Amino acid sequence: MNQPKSAIAQQLTFMQLADSFFPSGSFTLSHGLEYLVQDGQLQGAEQLQTFLRLLLLNKVGVTDLVALIHAYRGSAGDDLDAVRQADSQLFAQTLVEKTRSTQRQSGRALLMVASSTWQDWQLDTLNQDAAEGKIHCLHPVIFAVVGRASGLSELNTILSFLHSFITGLLGAAIRLGVIGHLQAQQIRLHLVPDIEIACQMASSMSLNEMWSCTPFIDIAQMQHQKMARRLFAS
Template identity: 30%
Template sequence: MTTEASSRALIRLMAWLSPAFPVGGFAYSGGLESAVQDGQASDPEALRLWFKTLLARGTWRNDGLLLAEAWRSIDDPTRLADAATLAEALAGSAERHLEIMTVGEAFAAAAAAWPHPALDSLGSRPPYSVALGVAAAAQSIPLEDCLAAFYHALLSQAISAAIRLGVIGQRQGVALLARFEEAIVTTARDTAGSSLEDLGSAAIGADIASLRHETQQTRLFRS
């Protein structure tokens, strides 16, 4: 049964992960721009496999695990600080580090409209996934719901980048969102029941693409 509190929590989550929320995520492609240029994600099916790998075995999954750790650590400042340090240390390239820290900084500043001491304890420039996890826990947003919305937002942002790169059109982008519904729900459920012991990545191609983008001369995105 929907309650006023759950409705408020949903509205807050929608606001934080809306494209209109001032975090500047639209400026980043997570290495996708380099992958498109190199022909690794230059058609709809290759793009689908690219996103599937990020969600199942790549940075998206790891970010979700770090978000979950932050959500659980809201009342433990030391554990929370350790999660933030780990998230920053796991950034595999300079641009990846720039993205998670810059977006995290912007998120923390905007989320100050919903104040909570735990957000203040993170400082002004926390990693994005950690900041979102703390904000969600502070507003009593269920972890699994937050993870599902987070993964959906990452996918939506990546699809938007692919559209701007000319790989797919808007209808194909919507179709991709629809195809990933079950995978997002499953991954969110699995992540909510996991721990930092489950961190790991097998998305080497995506990591290399992120590194290669650092020296790409013509670009639309910052990563």
């Protein structure tokens, strides 16, 4: 296991993983937002904030984040079987095929970048697992192991994941012309209570308790791949 990092080193790593400059591919995803905007079903800051809140509390916070937490704890205990189980459970829970494929693509991209950045036996083993088809490499699960390997605490790994998720979607909304930069900062601040709730819920859930209920967004994600012109991968 790696030695604990200083507080400053942890904060710098936190910012590195949460930065859009980090090439994991997750910032190319709109999670159905692009389709909703082009179809005229989502307009303006208020509807965007509702969209983000639904994703946080009814999907990401009760699926992706739960798997991330259990994968982190497994990784921290040198138990890669627990990491694989979290990956398998999340794959089964993710019903939209396009979501599963983009999660795998961004997870494998993250694993590749992390393996070249931090030396860690678990990352090496997961790379071998991926090559042999033993793990799906879903992004939240890989993010958990990368967070642990890079010296982040469980809480900082969670916050880094959620920060990059929200920032990525706000960036997508700006590119799609839904909001401007000032509105993005206001929405980010307004979502803090929802982020706290998502963290609390996910921390108390088992893998078998994962659930999601965002049919409107799920349909948008399925429709996205049929669009003639796309800026984003999902």
